[in-house]
Amino acid sequence: MQLSPLEIIRRESLQKLRELGINPYPAKEFKTTASITEILNDFKQFEGKEVILAGRMMSRRIMGKASFAELKDASGRMQIYINRDELCQTDDKTMYNSVFKKLLDMGDIIGVKGEIFKTKVGEISINLKKLTLLSKSLRPLPVVKKDAEGNVHDAFSDPEQRYRQRYVDLIVNDHVKETFIKRTKITNSIREFFNSRGYLEVETPILQPIPGGAAAKPFISHHNALNIPLYLRIANELYLKRLIVGGFDAVYEFSKDFRNEGMDRTHNPEFTVMELYVAYKDYIWMMKMTEELLEKVAMDSNNTTEVQIGENKVSFKAPFQKVPILDAIKTHTGFDVAGMNETELRNVCQKVGIEVDETMGIGKMIDELFGEKCEHTYIQPTFITDYPKEMSPLTKEHRSNPALTERFELMVNGKELANAYSELNDPIDQRERFEEQLKLLEKGDDEAMFIDQDFLRALEYGMPPTSGIGIGIDRLVMFMTNSSSIQDVLFFPQMKPEPKAPAFELNDEEKAVLKILETNSPILLSELKAKSGLSNKKWDKTIKGLTKHNLAKVNNTEEGLFVELV
RNA sequence: GACCUGGUAGCUCAGUUGGUAGAGCACCUCCCUUUUAAGGAGGUGGUCCUGGGUUCGAGCCCCAGCCAGGUCACCA
Numbered sequence: 001m002q003l004s005p006l007e008i009i010r011r012e013s014l015q016k017l018r019e020l021g022i023n024p025y026p027a028k029e030f031k032t033t034a035s036i037t038e039i040l041n042d043f044k045q046f047e048g049k050e051v052i053l054a055g056r057m058m059s060r061r062i063m064g065k066a067s068f069a070e071l072k073d074a075s076g077r078m079q080i081y082i083n084r085d086e087l088c089q090t091d092d093k094t095m096y097n098s099v100f101k102k103l104l105d106m107g108d109i110i111g112v113k114g115e116i117f118k119t120k121v122g123e124i125s126i127n128l129k130k131l132t133l134l135s136k137s138l139r140p141l142p143v144v145k146k147d148a149e150g151n152v153h154d155a156f157s158d159p160e161q162r163y164r165q166r167y168v169d170l171i172v173n174d175h176v177k178e179t180f181i182k183r184t185k186i187t188n189s190i191r192e193f194f195n196s197r198g199y200l201e202v203e204t205p206i207l208q209p210i211p212g213g214a215a216a217k218p219f220i221s222h223h224n225a226l227n228i229p230l231y232l233r234i235a236n237e238l239y240l241k242r243l244i245v246g247g248f249d250a251v252y253e254f255s256k257d258f259r260n261e262g263m264d265r266t267h268n269p270e271f272t273v274m275e276l277y278v279a280y281k282d283y284i285w286m287m288k289m290t291e292e293l294l295e296k297v298a299m300d301s302n303n304t305t306e307v308q309i310g311e312n313k314v315s316f317k318a319p320f321q322k323v324p325i326l327d328a329i330k331t332h333t334g335f336d337v338a339g340m341n342e343t344e345l346r347n348v349c350q351k352v353g354i355e356v357d358e359t360m361g362i363g364k365m366i367d368e369l370f371g372e373k374c375e376h377t378y379i380q381p382t383f384i385t386d387y388p389k390e391m392s393p394l395t396k397e398h399r400s401n402p403a404l405t406e407r408f409e410l411m412v413n414g415k416e417l418a419n420a421y422s423e424l425n426d427p428i429d430q431r432e433r434f435e436e437q438l439k440l441l442e443k444g445d446d447e448a449m450f451i452d453q454d455f456l457r458a459l460e461y462g463m464p465p466t467s468g469i470g471i472g473i474d475r476l477v478m479f480m481t482n483s484s485s486i487q488d489v490l491f492f493p494q495m496k497p498e499p500k501a502p503a504f505e506l507n508d509e510e511k512a513v514l515k516i517l518e519t520n521s522p523i524l525l526s527e528l529k530a531k532s533g534l535s536n537k538k539w540d541k542t543i544k545g546l547t548k549h550n551l552a553k554v555n556n557t558e559e560g561l562f563v564e565l566v
Numbered sequence: 567g568a569c570c571u572g573g574u575a576g577c578u579c580a581g582u583u584g585g586u587a588g589a590g591c592a593c594c595u596c597c598c599u600u601u602u603a604a605g606g607a608g609g610u611g612g613u614c615c616u617g618g619g620u621u622c623g624a625g626c627c628c629c630a631g632c633c634a635g636g637u638c639a640c641c642a
Contacts, residue, residue, distance in 0.1 A: 005611050006576055006593060059602090066599035083599065106592080119600045142577040143592050145603045153603060154578040154591060160634045161577095172577090216641070261641050262567080271642070416642065472642055485635095499616085499632060 006140045013103040014136050022099065024136035030054050030111045037075035039116055043124050046116040053078070053126065054111045054134060056171065059143075062101055071112060071126075072171075079125040080112055087128050100131060107137035107171075144172045163493050176488075182301050183477045183489060187254060189300035190274060190471075193293050199250040199276065204239035206232060206256065212452045213237030213394070216259040219269075232258035237394065237468065238455045240277045241423060244466050245458045252276040254473065265485040266415070269494050272473040281467040282422040283406045287383050290410060290418060290469060291318035294381065301480045309413045309479050312379050320381040320410070325370055328384060332374040337366065339403070359443055363390025378411035393433040393449060395421040396465075412479055420469035427459035 003011070017024050034051040055073030057080075065084040070077055084096040104110070111132035119125050142156040155173070156162065162169040162176075169176050191201065209228065211218035213235030221230050236255040243251045258270050278286075298305045298316040305317040323331075326338045335348045345365045349356045354368050366388050378384070385408040386398055395405035406422035424430050434456070440448035477489040487493035 002613090004576065009593070061601060061604055062598090063601065063604075064598040066601080068601055068604085070602090079602080081600065085599090117600095119602090121601075123600090123602075125600085140576040140592070144577080145591070147603045151603085156577065158573090158577090158634085160573090163634090214642085257642085259641070262639080264638095264641090265636085267641060273642080419642085470642090475642075496633065 007138060010105055010136070010138045010140070013105065014138065017099070017103050017133065017136065020094065020099065020103075022133055024133055026132075026134065030132065030134055032073075032111070035075040036071065036073045036078040040076060040078065040124055043116070043118070048115060048117065050113065050115050050129070051126065052111065052113045055109065056137075057104065057106060057108050057110055058141075059106060059145075060104075065096075067100065068125075071110070077174075079119070079123050080114070080128050081117075081119065081125045082128045082131075087131060095131060099133070104133070105137060105140075106143070107139070107141040108133065109135035109137070141168065142172050159487070160495075163487055164495055164498060166491055179477075179481045179483065179489060180491060182481050185301045186297055186477055186480055187274075187473065189297045190293065192300075193296055194250075194252050194276065197250070199252050199278070200248055202240070202243060202248075202251045202253050204236045204243075204253060204255075206258075208233050210450050210452045212449060212455065213239075214257075215449060217261055219258045219260045234259055235273070235470070236275055237470070238452055240275055240468070241463060241466070242455065242458045244277050244279050245461055245463045249280075250276070250278040263494060265487070266475070266478075268474070268486050268490055271486070273470045274473050275468065275470045277423070277466055277468040279464040279466050282465065283385075283408055283420055283467050286420045286467040286469050287320075287322065287408060288318075290383075290420070290471075291320055291381075294318075297476070298480065307480060308482055310482070310484065312413055314380060314413055314479070316381060320383055322383045322385055322408075323378075324386045325366065325374075325384050325388075326386070328374045329366070329369050332377060333369060337369070361390050363388045363392075367391050375411060375416070376414035379413055381417075382411045383408045384411055390436075392421065393437050394424055394430075396424045396426075397429070415475065416472070417475055417479070418469055418471040420467065423463070423466040423468050425459060425463040425465060427456055430459055431456055 014024050030052075032052050032054050034046065034053060036053060036055070039046045039051065053071060053073060055071045058070040058072045058077065060070075061068045067082040069080045069082065071080050082096065082100060084093060087096050087100070088094070111134050112126060112128055113130040113132075114126040114128040117125060117127055142154070144155055145153045147153065156169065162173070166176075170180075194201070207221065207223070207230040209230060211231035211234045213233075214237070216234040218234050219232040221232065222228070223230050233255070234257055236253055236257070240251050240253060253275055255273050255275055256270055257273055259267075260269065261267065263269065278289075281289075294316045295305055295318045298307055305315055307314050307316060326336070330336050333348070333352050335352070337345055337348055340348070340362075342362055342365075345362055346356050346360075349365050349369065352369070352373060354365075354372055356365060356368070360368070370384070374384075386401070386404045387395070387407045387409075389395075389397065389403060389405050392405040392407050395407045398404035398406050408420055409416050410418040410420075424433065431451075434449065434451040437449040438451060441450075474486050474489055477483070478486065481489060483489050
């Protein structure tokens with residue numbers, strides 16, 4: 001392994017610590033008596049008291065016989081004050097002079113025992129009495145500094161490194177941790193809301209023989225023992241509905257779903273959707289529930305219903321606006337497309353500049369019209385309702401218009417956040433809708449749904465009228481944390497594998513030159529170059545390679561440049 | 567998948583017409599007992615993303631590739 005000079009120094013320090021009888025990776029439990037944030041929030045309570053803390057040393061300012069360091073634990077950061085003669089009460093000053101000043105490094109994990117006090121300039125600090133090394137860090141951390149005005153200097157900001165090495169990102173960029181803590185607050189808030197109503201959290205299969213419940217390309221896998229293909233779920237909808245058939249009144253699941261499609265700032269191949277199904281309800285009830293839920297989530301995560309998302313201030317205060325999709329299209333394009341046939345609709349699309357082809361049906365075109373001309377305008381939470389039947393194969397027909405369905409999508413900041421229906425529970429209608437999908441499949445739509453015979457069988461036993469909703473959790477977290485990329489709300493966003501560092505091995509040219517050197521050392525550089533028969537560029541690379549690996553050495557003497565074997 | 571931009575020290579970044587690879591922070595040595603982007607003096611550190619090509623000479627020019635970000639397409 002090729003080590004950088006900084007890494008070599010740290011490994012040497014590690015060795016010296018061992019020689020001093022200090023185990024750099026002790027096994028024993030280290031009991032702390034407080035957390036940093038606790039102390040900072042309640043200084044009076046802790047002032048003058050002795051505490052034991054543990055965390056990572058994030059910086060060090062050595063000033064002769066006294067020093068300051070910064071300790072970061074899971075809760076926050078606090079300054080450590082180290083006075084040589086308080087840390088080392090006897091004549092032996094090794095702990096300060098060698099261990100603290102020389103052998104510890106930024107990034108080391110340490111335990112500290114000392115008294116809480118405030119320095120002359122008013123910073124709450126711990127006056128170190130005992131120092132314990134808990135884990136030695138062998139790689140240098142990026143150094144991120146903050147000045148008096150709060151400006152960050154040399155921020156660790158390269159997105160590739162931040163995502164590939166999220167652990168480093170979390171250590172040095174405090175705001176990153178906040179985002180993920182908020183993510184958990186949000187899911188906890190949703191669970192609280194549902195659990196308090198008696199809804200049951202369940203788990204359903206991720207490996208599915210038929211990928212159903214949504215229109216998307218699945219990841220395919222294979223089960224060896226059964227010798228059958230299995231798909232990573234694109235949705236869990238059909239399984240949750242089976243549970244409603246089975247007699248549960250309300251079930252929900254935080255579902256990791258997988259879709260084999262493009263990646264961008266709002267799409268990751270694996271993502272999380274919360275799906276909820278409640279028996280004896282309809283989509284109108286579901287709108288009300290959604291308003292209440294999101295208002296609570298905003299309060300629990302941000303302590304306000306007014307959330308800043310990019311340049312927009314978005315209010316999650318219930319109730320939200322409701323707009324039928326055909327009204328939205330009328331408002332934003334000027335065309336009333338209600339009741340139009342395929343040809344008429346195609347004309348409208350062409351007039352407003354939407355490309356259409358023969359494979360597109362009424363539903364698809366309405367979806368395009370909305371997506372292109374309307375969607376982005378709904379910044380405040382808005383329920384877009386009553387989608388055309390063709391786009392919604394799992395949705396119950398609208399109670400007053402058979403061309404439409406009882407469906408809504410919730411738009412926030414111009415993006416879809418949730419999708420809900422009065423669920424289709426007529427098994428015969430459902431079978432027909434699946435068969436429509438099959439026709440689309442044959443037409444070449446590779447995202448149309450497969451027929452899930454077992455799901456139909458379940459419906460034939462009878463499913464109560466039910467309303468269901470799916471909420472995109474990653475997107476919700478993006479909104480609540482004002483993140484513009486899905487990568488910022490996933491600990492480990494999908495990345496292409498990084499290329500492996502090439503193993504150190506001499507190439508043919510280097511081997512050849514080394515062979516010449518073995519019998520002629522030292523040798524004039526120009527002579528060696530001539531003997532090697534290499535071009536200028538190859539020669540340059542080869543000799544640099546050899547000297548770098550410390551196999552050869554170039555000496556500049558009065559007689560000229562000589563190369564010798566090391 | 568297409569296009570645009572980028573990849574140089576541990577981190578953040580300069581690098582002129584192609585002519586010995588730079589800065590700040592970090593690191594090392596020394597000074598400094600309440601500092602805080604601590605300070606002062608000196609020093610170390612490089613696969614300039616990879617592979618070809620042009621050239622006397624390439625971090626820089628040309629070709630191919632890898633990785634990332636952005637925009638678009640597709641999608642939630």
